[in-house]
Amino acid sequence: MSSARHPLLALPATVAAAVLNALDPPMRALQRLLGVPRIGWMFVTPNLAILGLFTFLPIVVNFYFAFTGGVQLYPSERPFTGLDNLGTLFDCGNYLDPASCRKDLFWRSIYNTAEFALLQVGLMVAFALITALVLNRKILGRGFFRGVFFYPVLLSPVVVALIWKWVLQREGVLNAVLASASASPVGWLSDASWAFFWCVFVSIWAHMGFYTLILLAGLQAIPADLYEAAEMDGASPWRRFSRLTLPLLMPNLIVVLVLGLIRAVQVFDEVFVLTGGGPGSATTFIVQFIYQTAFAEAIHQYGLAAAASLVLAASLLILTLVQLKLTRRNLAGRTGRDDA
Amino acid sequence: MPKEVWGGVGGSSYRDAFEEFANGRVVMYLSGSWQIRRMDSQIGKNFDWIAVPNPCGPSACTGIPGGAAFVALKRTKNPKDVGRFLDFLASEPVYAEYMARTENIPAHAGVAKKGVEYKVSPQAKAALAVFVADVPKLSPVAYQIQGYKLNRAIFNPTAARLGQAIAGEMSLDDALKRISADVDEQVKAAAK
Numbered sequence: 071m072s073s074a075r076h077p078l079l080a081l082p083a084t085v086a087a088a089v090l091n092a093l094d095p096p097m098r099a100l101q102r103l104l105g106v107p108r109i110g111w112m113f114v115t116p117n118l119a120i121l122g123l124f125t126f127l128p129i130v131v132n133f134y135f136a137f138t139g140g141v142q143l144y145p146s147e148r149p150f151t152g153l154d155n156l157g158t159l160f161d162c163g164n165y166l167d168p169a170s171c172r173k174d175l176f177w178r179s180i181y182n183t184a185e186f187a188l189l190q191v192g193l194m195v196a197f198a199l200i201t202a203l204v205l206n207r208k209i210l211g212r213g214f215f216r217g218v219f220f221y222p223v224l225l226s227p228v229v230v231a232l233i234w235k236w237v238l239q240r241e242g243v244l245n246a247v248l249a250s251a252s253a254s255p256v257g258w259l260s261d262a263s264w265a266f267f268w269c270v271f272v273s274i275w276a277h278m279g280f281y282t283l284i285l286l287a288g289l290q291a292i293p294a295d296l297y298e299a300a301e302m303d304g305a306s307p308w309r310r311f312s313r314l315t316l317p318l319l320m321p322n323l324i325v326v327l328v329l330g331l332i333r334a335v336q337v338f339d340e341v342f343v344l345t346g347g348g349p350g351s352a353t354t355f356i357v358q359f360i361y362q363t364a365f366a367e368a369i370h371q372y373g374l375a376a377a378a379s380l381v382l383a384a385s386l387l388i389l390t391l392v393q394l395k396l397t398r399r400n401l402a403g404r405t406g407r408d409d410a
Numbered sequence: 411m412p413k414e415v416w417g418g419v420g421g422s423s424y425r426d427a428f429e430e431f432a433n434g435r436v437v438m439y440l441s442g443s444w445q446i447r448r449m450d451s452q453i454g455k456n457f458d459w460i461a462v463p464n465p466c467g468p469s470a471c472t473g474i475p476g477g478a479a480f481v482a483l484k485r486t487k488n489p490k491d492v493g494r495f496l497d498f499l500a501s502e503p504v505y506a507e508y509m510a511r512t513e514n515i516p517a518h519a520g521v522a523k524k525g526v527e528y529k530v531s532p533q534a535k536a537a538l539a540v541f542v543a544d545v546p547k548l549s550p551v552a553y554q555i556q557g558y559k560l561n562r563a564i565f566n567p568t569a570a571r572l573g574q575a576i577a578g579e580m581s582l583d584d585a586l587k588r589i590s591a592d593v594d595e596q597v598k599a600a601a602k
Contacts, residue, residue, distance in 0.1 A: 350573050
């Protein structure tokens with residue numbers, strides 16, 4: 071084997087060196103101008119500007135809009151209304167009965183979101199755990215199945231929703247299968263209960279792969295000798311799972327649970343394309359309510375939508391704090407055990 | 411009527427029911443003259459279809475007129491030329507030709523009276539004639555609602571609330587009350 075490198079292979083390194091040499095004088099001049107401690111700011115400023123423009127500024131504007139009224143878009147033209155928008159959202163005879171509320175759709179969307187989040191996250195974590203446990207074993211075609219379960223995560227939410235719409239619509243694949251078995255077609259998307267079920271199902275199908283991957287990584291980090299020792303002690307498979315796997319997987323499970331919950335509360339795109347929030351308001355979730363109030367209705371009530379998004383932000387903040395607390399407690403518990 | 415047509419979508423989303431009609435799932439489809447070209451080309455000889463006059467109620471036999479207008483920009487540098495061009499477009503023979511080629515219903519009284527020679531199939535021609543004949547019967551209220559700048563504040567809650575009633579979330583009476591409340595709220599919001 072010849073030790074001499076082909077001149078073309080050395081070309082990238084030569085180009086890189088030339089670029090660096092060209093950049094050197096202006097960078098040295100800038101460093102002299104700004105001083106060494108401040109030069110770091112120059113590198114983070116572009117990112118800070120983007121973050122400020124597209125994240126922090128909208129948050130501030132949202133706050134302002136939540137406490138102003140009217141249909142004007144320019145902040146300077148919007149009259150200050152104080153807590154009116156929040157008052158409108160929370161104007162209810164009985165909070166458990168959306169029909170008694172002034173903004174009944176807001177409350178229906180809140181309850182729908184809560185039900186969706188509980189069902190979707192609970193079922194998704196359970197299925198992701200089972201899938202991860204299976205994929206962690208030495209089964210035939212393990213790499214292929216890992217790819218199969220992760221594949222839907224790579225699809226755009228709109229594509230996911232359209233695929234399932236073709237399957238579930240009245241003239242869709244599922245009803246065609248039923249018809250071939252001489253069964254009556256079912257209104258999968260026009261019946262409220264079925265539409266809700268399919269929203270949960272499609273969401274699990276689309277996102278489960280991501281959470282399976284996190285749990286799989288957690289499972290692979292558990293030392294195999296622990297299982298060997300437990301097996302030698304005569305522990306049953308269930309005991310090994312409940313006393314070894316579950317406790318050691320808990321940090322990953324907490325991450326999956328909280329990330330899943332946050333994502334479930336923000337559900338919008340897949341469901342909007344799949345059902346449009348219907349039938350009626352059976353699958354209208356909080357983000358769709360915000361979108362409709364701000365942009366889809368004839369009169370764009372930005373203030374009301376901004377107030378609803380404050381409610382959403384508050385619930386997400388609570389979920390994040392719960393995650394932080396649980397993670398810290400879990401870490402503290404593990405550290406305590408390790409120290410003991 | 412299959413539940414999907416009205417009840418299958420949420421909010422004020424509009425679900426085009428043409429496919430239902432074209433596939434023979436609904437026997438009657440209440441829509442506008444803009445569907446005629448589609449019916450002619452997509453249904454073809456699959457089955458016979460006809461257009462019928464607007465249904466009659468206690469106060470009128472009417473649909474809601476659609477409409478389009480020729481407009482010029484106020485800040486044009488050539489107002490006279492633009493005016494002459496608009497006159498040309500609105501002149502009887504040009505307008506009649508324009509309607510014939512685009513298969514639209516004429517809003518010009520003179521053209522409507524003389525009739526338009528649509529260059530379409532006999533079936534589509536008969537359907538267009540039904541729409542043309544219905545124009546004089548349109549209620550003035552229908553014109554007002556079409557020209558009302560906040561008309562979407564009426565249309566959207568109507569679709570959304572009736573959808574909820576069809577889905578069984580509320581009674582029809584409650585839906586009507588909610589429509590009134592929604593319209594009032596949106597009109598008030600627009601006035602702020």
